[in-house]
Amino acid sequence: MQSQNISDIIEKYLKSILADSEHVEIRRSEIAELFNVVPSQINYVIKTRFTIQNGYLVESKRGGGGYIRIEKVNLVDDADVLDTLIQVIGDSITQRDAYAVVQSLYEDEVLSHREAQLILVATDHNTLGVTDRDVESSLRARIIIGILNHLRYES
Template sequence: MADENISDLIEKYLKEILENNETVKIRRSEIAGLFDVVPSQINYVINTRFTIQNGYIVESKRGGGGYIRIEKVHLLDDIDILNTLIDAIGNRLTKRDSETIVTTLYNNDLIDRREASIILAAVDKNAIDLSDNELTDILRANIMVSILNRLKYDR
């Protein structure tokens, strides 16, 4: 535990809650108080660790009655989630984000280990290096969107 930073601890705490519940509704200030951090630290953890690419949908409402709702989604159960994932990719996709998406697909049993390896090879910089990082990220996004669309319609 000495190697874990506060963000890791907050993430672990929220994921433990999500193990027993499909959805968790929290107040930023309460969690910040629990870990003795500023509320922006909670925002950081939510924005970086609980993304659609990681298999979560987050809804946030600010103000006096504000809350954050985190829902663990099961990609197999909902094509809308694949559509949301496609929308989240946008026009560019980094290698790191593509790896996160593949991990999420694998963890949700949408693809097996071999398919994950093939997808990662297809979006690897060595395979699609255009000597221009922006063009490489655009091509990577196009490949990943094509794969996700195939997963949606080919069952």
């Protein structure tokens, strides 16, 4: 029932590999062929689901023997994770990216499950209930950055 679209299925496939190994290295055309999609759809999947907000680093090379390599990074290992995240967020963040950020913090055990849920509820589109998209996004950024700053201060 769940995951009716191919992008979700490709995402799961890549993440299932990442569950075992530190990184996954693919040939774009092979994966595209495996799932019967055009090659550029692989870029779409990566761009929407393997961002730094999601805790992934991506590197690639073109030409003969080219590849795309996806690596799961642990934000906590980095001393100034929170600073990095704050920079990435800037003064505006979509609900989707906010979800990715909070999810990453949960995976890195910076936040408990409940804390993560509370933050997502607090920054949810329906919760905020403002009509203007830009206002909503900047408000969401302020709340998340406020919390991140608090977390830094705390530790």
